[in-house]
Amino acid sequence: MTQDSNDNPGSVQSGELIISSAEFITSASRPGQYPREDLPELAFAGRSNVGKSSLVNCLLQRKKLVRTSRTPGRTQLINFFRINGTFILVDLPGYGYAKVSQRLQATWGPMVETYIDSRENLRGIVQIMDLRHPPTPDDLILWNWLKDKKMTAIPILTKADKLSRTKWKPLAQTAGEVLGISPADFIVFSAETRQGRDQLLLKVKELLLG
Numbered sequence: 325m326t327q328d329s330n331d332n333p334g335s336v337q338s339g340e341l342i343i344s345s346a347e348f349i350t351s352a353s354r355p356g357q358y359p360r361e362d363l364p365e366l367a368f369a370g371r372s373n374v375g376k377s378s379l380v381n382c383l384l385q386r387k388k389l390v391r392t393s394r395t396p397g398r399t400q401l402i403n404f405f406r407i408n409g410t411f412i413l414v415d416l417p418g419y420g421y422a423k424v425s426q427r428l429q430a431t432w433g434p435m436v437e438t439y440i441d442s443r444e445n446l447r448g449i450v451q452i453m454d455l456r457h458p459p460t461p462d463d464l465i466l467w468n469w470l471k472d473k474k475m476t477a478i479p480i481l482t483k484a485d486k487l488s489r490t491k492w493k494p495l496a497q498t499a500g501e502v503l504g505i506s507p508a509d510f511i512v513f514s515a516e517t518r519q520g521r522d523q524l525l526l527k528v529k530e531l532l533l534g
Contacts, residue, residue: 370452372418
């Protein structure tokens with residue numbers, strides 16, 4: 325199941341950050357299944373079908389490292405990926421998809437909450453939202469929860485390629501009003517055009533590698 329840099333013929337560079345290897349480690353639903361490696365971690369969270377898997381694949385320039393699906397709610401476990409042998413990216417299950425069973429919804433919340441609460445290696449969360457729509461109540465709940473826990477959060481507005489650039493600023497303004505932050509705090513992102521990719525890579529470097 326391991327997938328690595330074979331998807332990419334060369335290294336990826338943004339400033340001083342080079343992605344030279346990326347591999348799947350494991351999937352987990354509880355702390356006893358988390359990797360035992362003492363590496364800093366950065367987790368990615370977002371509503372189902374918001375483009376989270378595509379964003380991670382774009383960030384690492386891998387086509388298939390993180391499975392993408394047209395069916396929202398498909399990712400049901402916490403997935404860990406070792407990057408450069410020096411840090412770990414964590415793909416959290418999507419939240420807020422009404423058509424999954426109530427049993428699964430009841431499982432996912434505690435699973436993710438336990439990870440964020442208990443994982444000492446966790447350095448921050450990349451929270452992914454859809455630029456085309458204001459943040460949802462679920463988005464706001466997660467954002468405020470992370471704020472209360474004093475957890476570093478990087479807000480992303482994705483699917484920017486679906487809109488003209490003239491709409492980015494007013495939509496970021498609206499999103500900022502909902503979350504209580506400046507529009508400048510967002511990274512506007514597109515997995516299709518790689519808009520915002522270098523900016524996010526630099527944030528990753530600052531947070532995980534100093």
